[in-house]
Amino acid sequence: STDQESLGIALVANQVFGGRPQDRAHAIAVYRDNVEAVLNTVPAERLLVHKLGDGWAPLCSHLGVPVPEESYPARNTTQEFRSALGIVQ
Template sequence: MSLMVIGTGFGRTGTDSMREALTMLGFGPCHHMSEVMAHAEQKRLWRALAKGGAPDWAQLFAGYKSCVDWRSAHYWRELIGVYPQARVILTWRSPEIWWESFEKTILPVIAGSTDQESLGIALVSKQVFGGRPQDRGHAIAVYQANVEAVLEAVPAERLLVHKLGDGWAPLCAHLGVPVPDAPYPSRNTTQEFRTVLSLN
């Protein structure tokens, strides 16, 4: 099994809803931060990569048909080359609204963690945000730079920019599947996220 869909949007852009949507459309299992939190072997593999290990993408994504959230958002440049047939999705919300959600959810978890090998610190804080996730201007600039890089690097015919609220129609058209007879999922709100204790 190889990846059929690669997500390039940062966490807090609707990635958990997209994970559920892709699963409903037959592109699951979908790799998401929650998978790493739930499985010890996933945690071990991704922590080793974050520490500078050589990536074995086939092993890291073994058993998954799609991926979204911080892993694929950070490594998308490599992934779109390794999986040239995969469709690409950029989940998006305005930078200011993204920051408001990030500040209330992921940032407190990072700030409260004492485990320097946790992916919240090793990957999100240090690698994605250069050790400055709490700096609003810097974090928003990093977010915008990622969006611009995806738009520039990924051919338009391969890429879908999926904004919060877009629902099924553009996603299903992009993936070439029928629209399901079910509401588009809405998952992992700020309140729901606050029940999560760590980003391990």
């Protein structure tokens, strides 16, 4: 892990989750509040809610660009994310 990655993790833990990334209920509430704020702020015609597993097609269609020939990237699994934030199951 580089210093830059460590800084990014610290910023997420402190700025996004208020220094409480291990507090599951708090983290879920922060996430849901953010989703609600986005849904209430961004006009529907400009918003794409892209879910895990959706792949390239909906994203590229929304952006008006062709689907790339390369596979859709898959990284930052739940376990990798928790490990990076020091969250132990």
